Amino acid sequence: MKANPTECRRLAERLDLVDLKSLNATVRLKRVRGGQMIRVRGTLEADVTQTCVVTLDPVDNHVADEFEIIFAPRHLIPEIPLEVEIDPDAEEPPEPLVGNQIDIGELAAQHLSLALDPYPRRPDAGFEDHIEEDPEEVPVKRPNPFLALAKLKRPD
Template sequence: MSNLTSLRVADLPQNAPTPFDLRPSAASLDEIRQDLGLLGLRKLSFVGEVRAQGKRDWVLNGKLGATVIQPCVVTLDPVTTRIDVPVRRTFLSDWTDPDEPEFEIPEDDESEPLGPEIDPALVMVEALALALPQYPRKDGAELGQVDYTEPGKQAMTDEDVKPFAGLAGLRDALKKDE
């Protein structure tokens, strides 16, 4: 799929934006769905433009839309989410990889090295992966309290783990003795 949508940088006009409008086929949707571990993927679209920034850099601006179905983290039931997010990538001709091991790239950094091609389809799949809910949860689904212990012993509860729960119990016992 990506080879069909790659834009050769040498062929891009310097003085006008190059529009793109991606709406993957059913086969491509199924491939993306499998790659991202989704239960379902519908209405995927990525519309935008690539435009020159200065003499040697390029900016891709687009709007990603999709309907995804993921398993609920609690019940594993299907959870449907609509994603509509803006996407921006800046392709820099003078990109240098940081050499220091402790160098951290900011989370919101949208810069990438400029290669011979800009591929909106790759940007689309990457942006979709980043926009997916990390912990999809069905409405009303909650984790209940689960107690584990050896047979014949009383299970520890969340209340037992609180730092001053034991002291409060001791205080109450001392008050009864008075």
Template sequence: MSEPQPEFSKIIELGDPGRAPKIFSLTANEDQCRKVAARLGALSISHFEGEIRISTTKTEIFVDGAVKAQMVRECVASLEPVDEAVHDEFDIEFTRIPETKDEDETETEEDWRLPEVHLGDDIDIGELLVQQLSLALDPFPRKEGATSLADIYAKEEKVSPFAVLQGAIKKSDDNQ
């Protein structure tokens, strides 16, 4: 099975360690915005761009930058469209491992505190921007003043006429 193609791809070579940082600016075209919106479950993305600065050593890759997007998502309460502007800065550290990894090597449990492992001498900075955008999104976008569909369509709870009396009489061993 082949790997899915990234919706917004820009592969760059990392180059020799110790060189001056490389700076890249990317802006997604209309087709790329449409594909990224579909991947992230957004109704639409009208603008998506990012800037990335990469520096490397023999064993590490340092990436920092910013991602910006203007998008329309679905309100979690009313399912109405809601505009969302994203502007997020990020800073990532990778541990650099050569591409010649033994296939017999067993995987160990990943420690989230350690830098992410990166194989090879190139990196897809477009895909990296899409990943950072997904992390920056509001997990529960809600339109201001939206009424929940659950409140509108929920069945009315039937209240017993005796509910007012519940707890009015204290229970004891004598009146149970």
């Protein structure tokens, strides 16, 4: 699946990207667990332009990700109790099928959003150039806490 220019533009707006030059996803669906559930395995690659968090200049990035999700009819998904113990090794519950359909484009968009660099930064960007020092500000000299402890030490 390859996103067309209109889809790329809309997705760039949705994800607050400067530009989404391309998005390609390869997805495989397979019936599992007696044919009642569907496993979706996919890979995606995208070329994006984000905003540098330091300089606000455009930053080009290449994004690549793999994902796997199981979908099931609602009646096969167990109810989640109000209080949940978090087990990092537990298997995630299946996602519900909505109208017996899986929106592959939406799935690719969600996984692209998760794979984006949350703090894009130009390689040469540093905060040093953007920090203004106040010449009237005097650094605060704090007492050394270990000196105070040394005064409390008993002589041997």
